[in-house]
Amino acid sequence: MAGDLLDNRGRGDVRWSWPPIHPEGRKFGAVAVLVSLVFLIGFDWEIIGWPLLLLSLGIFAFFRDPERVVPQDDRVILSPADGLVSLIAQVDPPEEMMVDDGTGHPGLTPGRVTRISIFMSVFDVHINRAPIAGTVRRVVYIPGEFFDAGLDKASEQNERQHLLIERTDGLKIGFTQIAGLIARRIVPFVKPGDTVGVGQRIGLIRFGSRVDVYLPAGTDPKVLLGQKVVAGETVLAEIGSQQLLEGVAQ
CATH class of the missing domain: 1.20.5 (Single alpha-helices involved in coiled-coils or other helix-helix interfaces)
Structure with missing residues (x-):
C-alpha cells in the first residue's frame, strides 16, 4: 500500500498486513x-x-513501524507521535527555537502559543513523523534528566531534542522529542537542511517518552485533552482556526 493514493470516496486498494520492524x-x-x-x-x-x-x-x-495514510492538505498540522494528549497549555516556545542560531533562518516568533503534549507509553509506536512538509531548519539536542515524561517540567528539564520545520510559505512548526523515565536515546533521522514531506519519518525515542508540538499563533487544537492520536494521520490543528471543542470521557 505504500505510495498508493487513497481517498474518502473509496479509491485505493487496502489490505491488512503485519507492521514491519524498524x-x-x-x-x-x-x-x-x-x-x-x-x-x-x-x-x-x-x-x-x-x-x-x-x-x-x-x-x-x-519498534514496529506501520504504514500510515497521511492527509494531503496544507491547512492542517498532523500529529508527530502516537499516544495520549496529556497536556494542552499556553506557553512561550523554547528559547532554542526562537534565538538567532547564525544560519540566517529566523526561528519561532516570541510570544505565547498553544503547546500540545503527546505522551507515548511503551505500548505506542515510537516512530515520530513530520507534522508538516517543509525544510528542517533546526535540530537541537539538549542533555538533561529523565523525569516522568507526563510531568509538565519534563519540557524544560528532561533530555530532549527540538526540531523546527519551515514550509515554503514561511510557516514554521516547532516540536520537541522528550525522553522519559525509561527512554535513554533520541534517534534523529533528519538534519538541518533536509526537505521532508508531511508524515515522513523523522526520528524515534526508545522506550516511553513524549512529544511537544507548538502551534502557530492564532491556531487552536482540533484534539481534546485525553484523546489518543496517531502519528501522520490525526489532525492536531487547522492553521488559523480558533474554536472551543469539548468532549466527555465515557
Whole structure:
C-alpha cells in the first residue's frame, strides 16, 4: 500500500498486513532472541529463557513501524507521535527555537502559543513523523534528566531534542522529542537542511517518552485533552482556526 493514493470516496486498494520492524529495533530484538536461546538450549534454564524470549517479542513490537495514510492538505498540522494528549497549555516556545542560531533562518516568533503534549507509553509506536512538509531548519539536542515524561517540567528539564520545520510559505512548526523515565536515546533521522514531506519519518525515542508540538499563533487544537492520536494521520490543528471543542470521557 505504500505510495498508493487513497481517498474518502473509496479509491485505493487496502489490505491488512503485519507492521514491519524498524531497522533500529531489529538488533535489539535479535540480541534478546539470541540470549534467550542460549539459556533455553545451552543451559536448559527455561525459567530464564522463556521470559527472555517473551521480552524479545515485546522489543520487536515496540519498534514496529506501520504504514500510515497521511492527509494531503496544507491547512492542517498532523500529529508527530502516537499516544495520549496529556497536556494542552499556553506557553512561550523554547528559547532554542526562537534565538538567532547564525544560519540566517529566523526561528519561532516570541510570544505565547498553544503547546500540545503527546505522551507515548511503551505500548505506542515510537516512530515520530513530520507534522508538516517543509525544510528542517533546526535540530537541537539538549542533555538533561529523565523525569516522568507526563510531568509538565519534563519540557524544560528532561533530555530532549527540538526540531523546527519551515514550509515554503514561511510557516514554521516547532516540536520537541522528550525522553522519559525509561527512554535513554533520541534517534534523529533528519538534519538541518533536509526537505521532508508531511508524515515522513523523522526520528524515534526508545522506550516511553513524549512529544511537544507548538502551534502557530492564532491556531487552536482540533484534539481534546485525553484523546489518543496517531502519528501522520490525526489532525492536531487547522492553521488559523480558533474554536472551543469539548468532549466527555465515557
